[in-house]
Amino acid sequence: MSKFLVPLLAFLLLVGLFVIGLTKDPSRIPSPLVGNPAPEYALPSLRDPDALVGSADFAGQIALVNIWATWCPGCRQEHGFLMELAAEKIVPIYGLNWRDNRPDALQWLQALGNPYVNSAFDVDGRVGIDWGAYGAPETFLVDSNGMVVHKHIAPLTREIWEQEFMPLIAELEAVQ
Amino acid sequence: MKKLVLMLLSIGLVSSYAWAIDTGEKFEDPELQARYENIIAEVRCLKCQNQTIKDSNAFLASDLRREIRRLLEEGKTDDEIYDFLVARYGDFALYRPRxxxxxxxxxxxxxxxxxxxxxxxxxxxxxxxxxxxxxxxxxxx
Missing domain, CATH: 1.20.5 (Single alpha-helices involved in coiled-coils or other helix-helix interfaces)
Structure with missing residues (x-):
């Protein structure tokens, strides 16, 4: 009996590790930005190429930064919820239009509504890289000190909002 | 004989594919070019996780290649470039995490x-x- 005990335990340990591994989604990579200052940026506005928008716009306030693009199916999926969120006016949403083209993006906002205070136009993806973006949609919660508090990869939903974002926002507001 | 011809043909296919991915210009300095190629073979494309950014033609991979090229031109060391990537994408971005x-x-x-x-x-x-x-x-x- 004891002859088999050690291999059996080793086997069970491996099975345990694999089971844990299987329940994790490898496409969700924890961001090293969380707990660090949000990357600063200033880019042409999506709406007006001559105006600069960027991190200065949400300095000193709790805000969402949402990375989106018209080529991104998940962005269309979450757009309805972003519209609801914008209407509730809990936190302002700042868009980073990532690797997109202007006419398509403007058309998208016209057709589906614009939940963003403004959208920065990151045509060559440089600011996206500073934010560690690798798959839109990505949503960051930034606090009033300009620190990234949370990052969500994949479309936002009401459920995720209530579970992940609301408690953090309540905490941040309590401190203020 | 047939097999040999087929093999040679397939080599042709594979290598032309490899050329097509990195469309950026080569560095004039061969040493910089060597460092560049070495680095891009060590960095994971996070959009297509089992490829390096050298092997991937995803736009994120080409953006990252462009950034690495820029950092090399600015005279950054390899370690500084790896730091740049880890600060943004985490240890997972490197195939050989430090x-x-x-x-x-x-x-x-x-x-x-x-x-x-x-x-x-x-x-x-x-x-x-x-x-x-x-x-x-x-x-x-």
């Missing part, structure tokens, strides 16, 4: 398993040495 507090287990675990295996073999051998020598088997050999 030894740090967070990645320690990755580096130690294989050695632990190796030691464990060596110990197991040693135990088995010891036990077998204590067994009486089987005369029949000895004669057979």
């Amino acid at each position: 030894a740090s507090g967070r990645t320690l287990i990755l580096w130690i675990a294989p050695m632990v398993f190796l030691l464990f295996g060596a110990f197991a073999i040693w135990r088995v051998m010891q036990r077998r040495m204590r067994l009486p020598i089987d005369d029949d088997a000895a004669e057979g050999s």
